[in-house]
Structure formats: structure tokens, C-alpha cells
Amino acid sequence: SYRTPDRLVPKDWFNVKLVQRGPLTKPLVLVVASYYPMAWDLDIPDGVSLDIVHVSGQTSPSFSASSQLSAPSGKVGRTVIDWISYGYGYDHTGGSTAVLLQNVNDLYGPVTSFTGYRHFKSVILQVGGDPLEVVANPAS
Numbered sequence: 451s452y453r454t455p456d457r458l459v460p461k462d463w464f465n466v467k468l469v470q471r472g473p474l475t476k477p478l479v480l481v482v483a484s485y486y487p488m489a490w491d492l493d494i495p496d497g498v499s500l501d502i503v504h505v506s507g508q509t510s511p512s513f514s515a516s517s518q519l520s521a522p523s524g525k526v527g528r529t530v531i532d533w534i535s536y537g538y539g540y541d542h543t544g545g546s547t548a549v550l551l552q553n554v555n556d557l558y559g560p561v562t563s564f565t566g567y568r569h570f571k572s573v574i575l576q577v578g579g580d581p582l583e584v585v586a587n588p589a590s
Contacts (some may be wrong), residue, residue: 454527455531456530462486462488462489462491463488463489463491463571464482464484464489464490464491464572465487465491465492465493465571465572465573466480466482466490466491466492466493466535466572466573466575467493467572467573467574467575468492468493468494468495468498468500468574468575468576468577469495469574469575469576469577470495470498470576470577470578470579471576471577471578471579472577472578472579472580473578473579474476474497474498474577475578477501477502477503478498478499478500478502478577479500479501479502479503479504479558480492480500480502480503480504481503481504481506481534481550481558482503482504482505482506483505483506483507483534483535483550484506484507484517486507486549487488487516487517488516488517488518489517489518490503490517490518490519490527491505491507491520491521492519492520492521492522492526494521494522494526495497495527498502498525498577498578499524499525499526499527499582500521500525500526500527501527501528502526502527502528502529502530502558503519503521503529503530503560504530504531504532504534504554504557504558505517505519505529505530505531505532506532506533506534506535507533517531519531525581533551534550534553534554534557535549535550547564547566551564563575
């Protein structure tokens with residue numbers, strides 16, 4: 451049940467793996483959002499660091515604050531845990547992807563990449579380089 455006392459304990463884990471596809475010329479901001487509190491595990495390669503990681507959740511700061519973030523030491527400049535919205539591209543059962551993307555834009559500037567799904571355990575994000583260039587085998 452969503453209303454049990456343990457609702458503020460991370461419900462599940464999620465892995466985000468970053469792969470560098472080219473030179474990093476802009477600050478990197480990663481925003482993660484989920485309906486449930488999550489244990490976010492970031493896999494960040496040598497040569498890549500995130501300026502900001504923003505953790506957001508369902509509808510209240512307590513959901514976001516009960517999420518956990520794991521990242522290699524020295525790879526994340528600043529962590530922000532605050533509710534801005536949640537959305538995963540399919541808003542039929544709740545969430546608002548448009549509101550999430552607008553809030554991220556207002557806080558950090560234009561969103562250059564969005565990956566949204568309802569159910570999955572990991573994602574690989576390519577960072578750096580020209581996002582319009584096709585890279586057959588990005589560095590791992």
C-alpha cells in the first residue's frame with residue numbers, strides 16, 4: 451500500500467550509467483524523478499563529472515528526500531533533493547512530463563535529452579560530443 455509507514459523508504463533501485471561519447475563542453479545536470487522513492491545508483495566513468503544531480507519525486511518533498519543517491523566520490527558537484535514534478539513520457543495514469551520539463555528548463559536551462567519509461571531498472575546515457583552525430587561505438 452502507498453500509505454503504509456514504510457512508504458518513505460526507497461521502493462526500488464535504479465541504475466544510471468553515463469558513457470562519454472565526445473568532449474564535454476557544457477555543464478552536466480542530471481535530473482531523476484520517480485513516483486516512488488528510489489535508490490538511484492550512478493555509474494560515472496573517468497573523465498566525466500556531473501555539476502548537479504537533482505532528485506525529484508511524486509508530489510511532496512518528503513518523497514524526494516527519502517530517495518537515496520549513490521555515486522563515485524568526487525563525481526557529483528552538488529546534489530539537490532527537492533520536488534519539482536515527476537513525469538516519464540506516459541502521463542495517462544499520473545504525472546506531468548510537460549510540467550517536469552518546463553520546471554527543469556526554468557531551473558537549469560533547455561533540456562537537451564529526456565529518457566522516460568514506466569518500468570525499467572537501468573538506462574545508459576551518452577554525454578558530450580555533438581548530440582546529432584551518430585557514434586557507432588561510444589567509449590565505455
